[in-house]
Amino acid sequence: MNTTLSGWATPVALVILLGIACLLWWFTWRARDASRGTRSLVQRFPFRRIRAFEALSGFLDVAVERGKIVHVSLGDTGIGGSRTATILSGLTILRYLAERGAAVGSAPTVTVADPTLLFVAQDVVHDAHKRVGRAAGYRPTDVQLIAPNPTAYAIGAVEVIRDESVATNVMTGPFSDEYLLLAEPGAQRGIAQVAGSDSLNAQPYMFATADPLLIGEELFAAGAYLTDRPEHKASLWIQDILRLLIVAAIVIGILIVTLTG
Numbered sequence: 001m002n003t004t005l006s007g008w009a010t011p012v013a014l015v016i017l018l019g020i021a022c023l024l025w026w027f028t029w030r031a032r033d034a035s036r037g038t039r040s041l042v043q044r045f046p047f048r049r050i051r052a053f054e055a056l057s058g059f060l061d062v063a064v065e066r067g068k069i070v071h072v073s074l075g076d077t078g079i080g081g082s083r084t085a086t087i088l089s090g091l092t093i094l095r096y097l098a099e100r101g102a103a104v105g106s107a108p109t110v111t112v113a114d115p116t117l118l119f120v121a122q123d124v125v126h127d128a129h130k131r132v133g134r135a136a137g138y139r140p141t142d143v144q145l146i147a148p149n150p151t152a153y154a155i156g157a158v159e160v161i162r163d164e165s166v167a168t169n170v171m172t173g174p175f176s177d178e179y180l181l182l183a184e185p186g187a188q189r190g191i192a193q194v195a196g197s198d199s200l201n202a203q204p205y206m207f208a209t210a211d212p213l214l215i216g217e218e219l220f221a222a223g224a225y226l227t228d229r230p231e232h233k234a235s236l237w238i239q240d241i242l243r244l245l246i247v248a249a250i251v252i253g254i255l256i257v258t259l260t261g
Contacts, residue, residue, distance in 0.1 A: 023234075023238050023241065047221075047224065047225065047233075047236065050214070050218055050221065050225060051212040052194055052196065052212040052213060052214045052218070053214075053222070053225040053226060055192075055194060055212050056093070056096065056097065056170070056194060056226075057100065059167075059168040059170075059192045059194065060097060060100055060101060060106075060168070062167065062168070062192070063106065063167040063168050064101070064104050064106045066167055068165050068166065068167035068168075069106060069107075069108060069109050069165055069166055069167065070097060070101065070106075070108040070109070070166070070167065070168040070169075070170060071108065071109050071110075071111070071157075071160055071161055071166045071168070071169050071170065072090075072093070072094050072097060072108045072109070072110045072111075072170045072171075072172075073110075073111050073157055073169070073170070073171040073172075073173065073182060074087060074090045074091065074094065074110065074111075074112050074113075074117060074121060074172070074173045075087060075090060075112075075113065075172070075173025075174040075175055075197070076113045076150035076153050076154070076173075076174060076175055076176065076178060077113065077114060077117075077150075077173075077174050078112075078113070078114025078115070078116040078117045078148075079114070079116045079117055079120060080116060083173075083174035085220065086173055086174045086197065086198050086219065086220075087117065087173050087174065089172065089173075089196075089219045089220050089222045089223075090172040090173035090196075090219075090222075091120065091121065091124055092222040092223050092226060092227070093170065093172050093196075093222050093226065094108070094110060094121065094124055094125070095124050095127075095128055095226075095227075096222075096226040096227070097170065098124060098125045098128035098129075099128040099131055099132055101128075102125075102128050102129045102131075102132050102134050102137060102138075103132040103134070105134070105137060107125060107128070107129070107137070107138070107139070107142050108125075108142070108170075109142055109144070109160060109166070110125065110142060110143040110144065111143075111144050111146050111153070111156070111157040111160055112143065112144070112145055112146070113145075113146055113147060113148060113149070113150065113153035114145075114148055115145060115148070118143060118145045121143045122140055122143045125138065125142055125143055126138045126140075144160070150176060150178045151178050151181070153178070154178040154179070154181035154182050155181060157182055158181060158182065158185050161182065161185045161186050162185050162189070166186075166191065167191055167192065168191060168192045168193070168194070169182075169183070169186040169191055169192070169193045169194075170193075170194045170195075171183065171193070171194070171195045171196070171197075171210070172194070172195070172196040172197065172214060172219060172222075173196075173197060174197060174198075174199060175197045175199050175201075175202040176199060176201045176202060177201055177202070177205075179195075179197070179199075179201075179202040179205050179206065180205045180209070183195065183205060183206070183209035183210060184209065186209070187208075187209040187210075193209060193210040193211070194210060194212060194213075194214070195209070195210035195213055195214070196213065196214025196215070196218065196219040197214075197215075197219065198216055198217075198219060198220075203215060221236055223235075224236040
């Protein structure tokens with residue numbers, strides 16, 4: 001019996017992967033149609049509103065009007081570990097803020113806790129300046145390496161957040177208990193704070209110190225909400241479809257067991 005099941009496992013897995021690849025191609029194609037003004041799934045099945053993504057643009061505009069800056073924290077670890085996906089989502093948010101900020105001469109100040117992330121974040125900010133035609137305005141010092149230890153990083157970044165020139169504090173990425181050290185100064189000053197993480201340890205502190213929030217899988221939707229790249233939107237649609245299929249399979253399985261048991 002086990003031999004028979006294992007023999008079927010590989011073909012079934014290949015069929016599933018092929019089906020996902022086909023869905024990704026199809027949804028990407030339809031998203032490209034939408035970007036050209038053709039009515040498609042974008043209009044018929046829009047993404048739900050996520051207030052944090054909507055607020056980012058407004059917070060940046062307010063900071064620029066006041067002649068102040070946005071601080072971005074990308075978490076307490078670097079690229080290459082188990083939290084890389086979370087960091088990449090934070091980098092997507094940084095790219096969005098950097099492009100909009102560079103266009104008006106107000107790039108965000110970024111703090112990181114790992115040397116590997118330092119160079120990636122600098123590249124993201126530099127590329128954002130080039131995209132808007134302001135490459136000469138890029139300053140490598142806009143991205144600062146604080147310390148490779150979570151607590152030491154939080155203590156060092158607090159000095160940046162306490163600066164009166166900071167009007168918005170955006171904290172997205174992997175955090176733990178040290179998140180509270182980062183968020184408390186901004187909460188005391190009453191500045192706008194946006195937080196997002198998949199860490200269960202940090203989320204209770206986020207509810208107490210930041211609004212709006214990006215909780216769990218919302219953080220990983222940044223590419224679909226903040227960029228016009230069709231593949232990001234297609235991947236989010238596919239995730240929703242697969243989620244529905246899994247739920248349907250579980251319900252059908254329970255019904256079969258109940259009726260035949």
